[in-house]
Every structure is written in C-alpha cells, then in structure tokens.
Amino acid sequence: MLRASTTDDLGLRSTTYTAVGTINVDLRDQSANEQAYADGVAVVRRAEIRCRWNSAQRLSLTEKDRIQVRGRTFRILGIQNLDEADMLAVIEAEEVA
Numbered sequence: 428m429l430r431a432s433t434t435d436d437l438g439l440r441s442t443t444y445t446a447v448g449t450i451n452v453d454l455r456d457q458s459a460n461e462q463a464y465a466d467g468v469a470v471v472r473r474a475e476i477r478c479r480w481n482s483a484q485r486l487s488l489t490e491k492d493r494i495q496v497r498g499r500t501f502r503i504l505g506i507q508n509l510d511e512a513d514m515l516a517v518i519e520a521e522e523v524a
Contacts, residue, residue: 428486429493429500444493450482454496469523474501476518480508483516494520 429444455475461468476494483506494501501520509515 428488429495431491446495448486450478450486452494452496453477472522472524474520474522476501476520478516478518480513480516483518488516488518494518 428446428448428450430447432443432445453476455477457473457475459470459472461470463469476496488503488506490503490505492503494503499522501522504519504521507517507519509517
C-alpha cells in the first residue's frame with residue numbers, strides 16, 4: 428500500500444507516495460477502456476481488489492491511498508465492507524496506463 432508522504436504549502440497531499448505496509452490481496456480485472464488523453468490515448472483498467480477487512484483497517488486504508496499489486500499501481504475509487512460482516516474488504520480501483 429502506498430500513501431502520500433508529504434504535503435504542500437496548502438496542506439494538500441503531494442503526488443509522492445511511499446510504501447507504508449503490505450497485505451495479501453486478490454486482484455480481479457473487470458474492464459479496460461481507451462480514452463482520449465492530451466495528444467494520445469490512455470488505457471484505463473478497472474479492477475476489484477479483495478483483502479481481509481482487518482488488514483485494511485490496520486493500515487487505515489482510504490481513497491486517498493494507492494495500492495500496488497504485481498508492479499501495477501491502482502488508484503482507489505471506493506472501499507466496501509462486504510455484507511457489513513467485518514470480514515472482507517472489496518476495493519474498487521483503476522489503473523491508468
């Protein structure tokens with residue numbers, strides 16, 4: 428898991444991320460779309476990442492963080508406590524390549 432490590436003059440997070448912990452996850456690719464980006468095309472891949480709920484809580488995982496799985500970095504879109512059972516965290520994420 429990667430977290431923004433510094434803040435700018437306004438107190439906002441910077442784009443520099445540092446590793447803060449490791450958790451076991453299950454990565455499930457969902458879709459890929461091409462979008463016009465600047466003077467080229469960007470491929471946006473959506474994925475579902477599953478991990479144990481207590482692991483996500485232990486690292487204080489939020490939508491501001493990034494997750495790196497097998498060399499791919501994902502931006503977190505949302506975190507769901509599956510069935511409100513405090514057992515499984517379902518993380519919706521996207522990767523822009």
